[in-house]
Amino acid sequence: MIAAIATPTTTWYLLxxxxxxxxxxxxxxxxxxxxxLFMCVELMLNAVNLTFVAFxxxxxxxxxxxxxxxxxxxxAAEVVVGLGIVVAILRRKPNATTDDMAELKG
Amino acid sequence: MLDLVWxxxxxxxxxxxxxxxxxxxxxxxGAGYFATAMVGASFLVTLGVFADMMSRTAxxxxxxxxIFQWIPVGSLKVDLAFLADPxxxxxxxxxxxxxxxxxxxxxxxxHGDSRFSKFFLYLNLFAFSMLILVLGSxxxxxxxxxxxxxxxxxxxxxxxxxxDSAATAGKKxxxxxxxxDWGFMMxxxxxxxxxxxxxxxxxxHSVLSTSTATAIALFCFIGxxxxxxxxxxxxxxxxxxxxxxxxxxxxxxxxxxxxGVYLMCRISPVLxxxxxxxxxxxxxxxxxxxxxxxxxxxAQNDIKKVLAYSTVSQLGYMFLAVGSGAYxxxxxxxxxxxFFKALLFLGAGSVIHGMHHEQDMRRMGALRKLMPIxxxxxxxxxxxxAGVPPFAGFWSKDEILFYAYDKSPILWLVGxxxxxxxxxxxxxxxxxxxxxxxxxxxxxxVHGAHGDLHADDHGNDHGNGTKPHExxxxxxxxxxxxxxxxxxxxxxxLPFSHATERLLIWLEPVVVVRESxxxxxxxxxxxxxxxxxxxxxxxxxxxxxxxxxxxxQILADAWGxxxxxxxxxxxxxxxxxxxxxxxDAHVVDGAVNGTGALVRGTxxxxxxxxxxxxxxxxxxxxxxxxxxxxxxxVVRGIL
Numbered sequence: 001m002i003a004a005i006a007t008p009t010t011t012w013y014l015l016x017x018x019x020x021x022x023x024x025x026x027x028x029x030x031x032x033x034x035x036x037l038f039m040c041v042e043l044m045l046n047a048v049n050l051t052f053v054a055f056x057x058x059x060x061x062x063x064x065x066x067x068x069x070x071x072x073x074x075x076a077a078e079v080v081v082g083l084g085i086v087v088a089i090l091r092r093k094p095n096a097t098t099d100d101m102a103e104l105k106g
Numbered sequence: 107m108l109d110l111v112w113x114x115x116x117x118x119x120x121x122x123x124x125x126x127x128x129x130x131x132x133x134x135x136g137a138g139y140f141a142t143a144m145v146g147a148s149f150l151v152t153l154g155v156f157a158d159m160m161s162r163t164a165x166x167x168x169x170x171x172x173i174f175q176w177i178p179v180g181s182l183k184v185d186l187a188f189l190a191d192p193x194x195x196x197x198x199x200x201x202x203x204x205x206x207x208x209x210x211x212x213x214x215x216x217h218g219d220s221r222f223s224k225f226f227l228y229l230n231l232f233a234f235s236m237l238i239l240v241l242g243s244x245x246x247x248x249x250x251x252x253x254x255x256x257x258x259x260x261x262x263x264x265x266x267x268x269x270d271s272a273a274t275a276g277k278k279x280x281x282x283x284x285x286x287d288w289g290f291m292m293x294x295x296x297x298x299x300x301x302x303x304x305x306x307x308x309x310x311h312s313v314l315s316t317s318t319a320t321a322i323a324l325f326c327f328i329g330x331x332x333x334x335x336x337x338x339x340x341x342x343x344x345x346x347x348x349x350x351x352x353x354x355x356x357x358x359x360x361x362x363x364x365x366g367v368y369l370m371c372r373i374s375p376v377l378x379x380x381x382x383x384x385x386x387x388x389x390x391x392x393x394x395x396x397x398x399x400x401x402x403x404x405a406q407n408d409i410k411k412v413l414a415y416s417t418v419s420q421l422g423y424m425f426l427a428v429g430s431g432a433y434x435x436x437x438x439x440x441x442x443x444x445f446f447k448a449l450l451f452l453g454a455g456s457v458i459h460g461m462h463h464e465q466d467m468r469r470m471g472a473l474r475k476l477m478p479i480x481x482x483x484x485x486x487x488x489x490x491x492a493g494v495p496p497f498a499g500f501w502s503k504d505e506i507l508f509y510a511y512d513k514s515p516i517l518w519l520v521g522x523x524x525x526x527x528x529x530x531x532x533x534x535x536x537x538x539x540x541x542x543x544x545x546x547x548x549x550x551x552v553h554g555a556h557g558d559l560h561a562d563d564h565g566n567d568h569g570n571g572t573k574p575h576e577x578x579x580x581x582x583x584x585x586x587x588x589x590x591x592x593x594x595x596x597x598x599x600l601p602f603s604h605a606t607e608r609l610l611i612w613l614e615p616v617v618v619v620r621e622s623x624x625x626x627x628x629x630x631x632x633x634x635x636x637x638x639x640x641x642x643x644x645x646x647x648x649x650x651x652x653x654x655x656x657x658x659q660i661l662a663d664a665w666g667x668x669x670x671x672x673x674x675x676x677x678x679x680x681x682x683x684x685x686x687x688x689x690d691a692h693v694v695d696g697a698v699n700g701t702g703a704l705v706r707g708t709x710x711x712x713x714x715x716x717x718x719x720x721x722x723x724x725x726x727x728x729x730x731x732x733x734x735x736x737x738x739x740v741v742r743g744i745l
Contacts (some may be wrong), residue, residue, distance in 0.1 A: 029728065039492050105718030
């Protein structure tokens with residue numbers, strides 16, 4: 001019985017994905033440190049990855065797993081560019097928050 | 107050889123470019139001889155093409171030489187292509203042939219002018235444009251030449267632009283021509299709309315509805331009215347006499363002004379299927395113009411103005427022929443008219459040159475002894491235009507009168523009265539210039555007409571006490587050649603039998619030919635009698651002084667038409683245009699500016715949404731995602 005409860009089903013993974021994603025969203029909206037912001041974005045991407053994998057396993061479709069690889073590649077590229085920008089910003093304005101970066105204000 | 111047709115316009119273009127670059131170096135008279143040589147070479151090429159065409163059968167005589175694809179836009183495909191066929195080559199022959207003679211003449215006439223090379227620059231550009239016009243295989247290429255000759259006409263009329271009247275005359279010609287050009291453009295739009303092509307081969311051979319054909323024909327006719335100086339757009343041509351005399355001879359007598367007639371002949375199959383009233387309109391406008399201009403010519407005292415009104419009148423004849431469906435007769439008259447009218451203009455120029463820039467016929471007289479060659483050739487031109495057999499003008503004019511009679515005896519009668527007046531005023535001119543008493547030493551009080559602004563080696567003393575003299579060889583040679591052509595020119599189309607109507611047979615494959623079985627002989631006899639009566643009347647009045655000349659002021663003023671137009675345009679017309687300008691500035695521009703202001707104002711408000719704050723954007727995206735999810739789940743019911 002305990003073993004039955006402890007056996008993780010697809011729903012668990014999906015719930016975990018949803019929770020992680022929500023944490024990411026809230027993080028992006030609430031936090032002001034650019035690095036934290038970045039981590040939150042990564043969190044959301046990986047939450048999606050988790051969902052993909054869960055469905056792939058459940059439906060026996062390899063497509064979901066290959067999509068994950070794409071997401072990972074894109075995430076890696078995004079990190080390279082994004083971190084470069086963040087470093088450049090922090091060099092000019094140490095301790096800058098995202099709220100200080102509002103030069104494109106209309 | 108037919109493939110070399112592109113050389114015909116290319117040579118004058120090369121001449122134009124060379125004079126543009128090296129004109130000053132070539133100088134006076136080098137630039138003139140060079141320009142003459144280029145047009146002459148073009149004439150030789152035309153002769154070659156003509157000979158090649160003659161050796162082919164009638165069906166093989168049309169040849170299209172495409173240079174490159176000019177405008178490929180969607181279904182509109184226009185090539186820069188030349189059409190060599192009997193009609194265009196006939197035009198090329200007399201454009202380049204007479205053009206060469208007039209270029210040569212201008213070398214003598216313009217000698218000593220401060221802008222000598224520029225004059226030939228424009229002349230070569232004109233020859234190029236005119237050849238593009240006649241050789242174009244579609245309406246747009248023709249239109250290119252059409253605008254080109256209009257521009258050159260403007261440059262050359264206003265050549266002595268220091269003179270106010272010349273500058274004004276140039277502008278007047280240009281603006282009046284633009285009115286006609288509108289018609290040409292409308293015709294092109296209609297043709298494209300109806301058959302989807304601007305090629306003459308397509309337009310002329312497609313099955314058009316009667317109303318479309320009528321529209322194309324009449325819009326083309328409006329264009330032709332502007333270019334060929336017909337009522338109501340004729341009024342630029344008499345003023346165009348402000349230009350140097352070779353220009354008057356080349357552009358405003360022999361070639362450019364016949365472009366309208368050429369266009370009508372080019373689209374003759376379209377005219378053929380157009381409604382009857384299209385032909386009637388053209389014939390009536392032509393006949394009215396012929397008579398109207400002939401009455402004015404009777405009372406003019408400027409040697410060139412007489413010829414200018416005479417040109418308008420003769421062009422009216424050509425349109426009378428076009429309207430009567432006699433395209434070959436129109437072309438025949440165009441060719442003979444080019445011979446004798448160019449001759450008359452060049453003769454007049456020779457007189458003006460010899461008289462040291464005197465243009466008032468009242469100050470001439472008895473010039474035949476001092477300028478024998480000019481006098482003899484001028485007299486040949488006079489007999490030709492008056493319609494005395496066997497000179498060229500008789501045959502072509504008779505042909506037109508014959509077809510006009512076939513259309514309606516009233517048109518024929520108008521043509522006949524015009525012929526009478528033509529014989530009358532030309533005789534008057536010959537008597538006033540070459541016969542009677544010498545009046546060139548009289549005091550200058552009656553100096554009405556002004557001579558060409560033109561400094562030559564004879565000085566600027568305007569002939570006070572100087573004797574008139576014969577012109578140099580390069581001016582006299584063209585006179586002699588044109589004189590010869592004015593005598594024998596009629597031979598290209600003699601009405602004795604079908605075999606002697608060579609022009610008609612030659613043009614038959616490309617131009618609509620109308621048959622008629624009216625007897626020609628009685629009409630011809632009437633025409634001869636009328637011409638002789640006209641001459642006799644003028645001799646009675648001006649040589650024998652039996653009758654007092656009747657030259658009412660209203661005729662000298664061209665029936666006040668010119669003044670009426672300028673009064674109208676200066677008064678109500680100007681107000682109307684001011685109104686249009688106001689509407690443009692306030693309504694049209696207002697709409698445009700209003701749209702701009704609206705967008706600007708809205709954007710000023712909306713841009714506040716761009717906070718520049720990343721977290722706001724993130725929140726917006728999140729909210730959007732949630733809303734989309736809600737939409738799919740709740741409204742569309744997915745899941």
